[in-house]
Amino acid sequence: MVHGSVGNIGDPDVFGDKLFFKDTGSFKVDFGKLPFLLHHNFENSDLFSLSRLARAAEQLIQKGRGHRFSAHRAQDKINSGWVSMPREEQVAAAVESIGEQNAWMKITALNEADPAYVEFLNTAIAEIDGLLDHNFKQEVTHAQMTAFISSPGVAAPYHIDHEENFLCQISGEKEVCLYDPLDRENLPDKEIEEFYFGNYDAAKYRDNLKSRGKIFQLKPGVAVHHPSLSAHWVRNGDQPSVSISLVFCTKEIDKRAYIYQSNYLLRRLGLPQSPPGRHPFWDEVKKKSIRAVSKPRPTSFRELIFSGPDNIKAPIRSIQNMFKSVKSN
Numbered sequence: 001m002v003h004g005s006v007g008n009i010g011d012p013d014v015f016g017d018k019l020f021f022k023d024t025g026s027f028k029v030d031f032g033k034l035p036f037l038l039h040h041n042f043e044n045s046d047l048f049s050l051s052r053l054a055r056a057a058e059q060l061i062q063k064g065r066g067h068r069f070s071a072h073r074a075q076d077k078i079n080s081g082w083v084s085m086p087r088e089e090q091v092a093a094a095v096e097s098i099g100e101q102n103a104w105m106k107i108t109a110l111n112e113a114d115p116a117y118v119e120f121l122n123t124a125i126a127e128i129d130g131l132l133d134h135n136f137k138q139e140v141t142h143a144q145m146t147a148f149i150s151s152p153g154v155a156a157p158y159h160i161d162h163e164e165n166f167l168c169q170i171s172g173e174k175e176v177c178l179y180d181p182l183d184r185e186n187l188p189d190k191e192i193e194e195f196y197f198g199n200y201d202a203a204k205y206r207d208n209l210k211s212r213g214k215i216f217q218l219k220p221g222v223a224v225h226h227p228s229l230s231a232h233w234v235r236n237g238d239q240p241s242v243s244i245s246l247v248f249c250t251k252e253i254d255k256r257a258y259i260y261q262s263n264y265l266l267r268r269l270g271l272p273q274s275p276p277g278r279h280p281f282w283d284e285v286k287k288k289s290i291r292a293v294s295k296p297r298p299t300s301f302r303e304l305i306f307s308g309p310d311n312i313k314a315p316i317r318s319i320q321n322m323f324k325s326v327k328s329n
């Protein structure tokens with residue numbers, strides 16, 4: 001098992017006032033392709049203290065976006081256990097329980113809570129743009145900041161995500177194991193197709209290939225870049241952990257997602273399909289076909305990436321429900 005070393009990523013004292021990320025030389029080469037470590041200086045911001053994050057959760061709840069906040073303790077959802085409690089009190093209870101074992105909370109889309117997070121996210125996008133050769137800002141189709149606050153020992157099982165991600169450690173430590181997203185032996189096209197059609201557990205952990213995972217040690221001030229579809233698992237150290245995830249969708253990875261969705265459907269019809277990138281003309285046709293059945297002006301990640309499959313599955317589900325109700329009558 002290869003370990004990522006913080007010692008490889010340079011001196012964090014040369015940030016200056018504005019940079020969130022330090023260019024390590026590998027940024028341009030590896031961004032979007034392979035995982036790598038880098039420094040961040042988020043600790044200079046007051047947006048990521050536990051109390052400020054709890055306030056962001058309350059702001060989301062007050063705006064009617066309580067679904068952006070979720071909290072779990074042991075095997076049970078804190079929310080479901082405290083169903084009679086106002087949501088604002090659930091936030092306080094979740095923050096208090098973070099020192100215990102097996103508790104975590106997630107605040108999705110901090111940028112919907114407060115304009116200060118939007119400003120921070122925009123600055124981060126501008127700085128990433130400055131570190132790359134291409135115009136990243138114009139490529140971005142969706143950007144979001146999510147806070148993960150979890151107690152010692154909490155782990156996230158092996159999975160894949162669509163978005164590009166910078167997972168930035170604020171306090172505590174965690175281990176993140178990431179795999180090469182282009183390794184089709186570890187992550188076959190068929191599993192990616194299933195993932196993009198709504199089976200979020202489609203990526204199978206392969207014990208015989210576990211040595212291909214690279215473990216990165218995160219501590220405060222250190223971040224790891226997850227390329228899109230880089231399979232990963234995460235395990236907290238023995239202290240409570242606060243991490244901020246900056247996630248991005250881009251035109252390129254969205255197009256690839258639509259091609260995989262189209263391939264899923266065509267393969268179900270018995271038509272073998274080539275993976276994205278082999279036939280540019282057909283790739284374009286496949287992308288347009290899925291976009292034609294997707295939400296025309298998406299306003300969320302879900303709508304941007306999954307509204308096509310959702311719309312395709314909806315009538316099938318209606319018919320299934322209809323048959324079920326006929327059978328039960």
Ligand SMILES: [Fe+2]
Nearest residue numbers: 159160161232
């Ligand atoms: Fe993930």
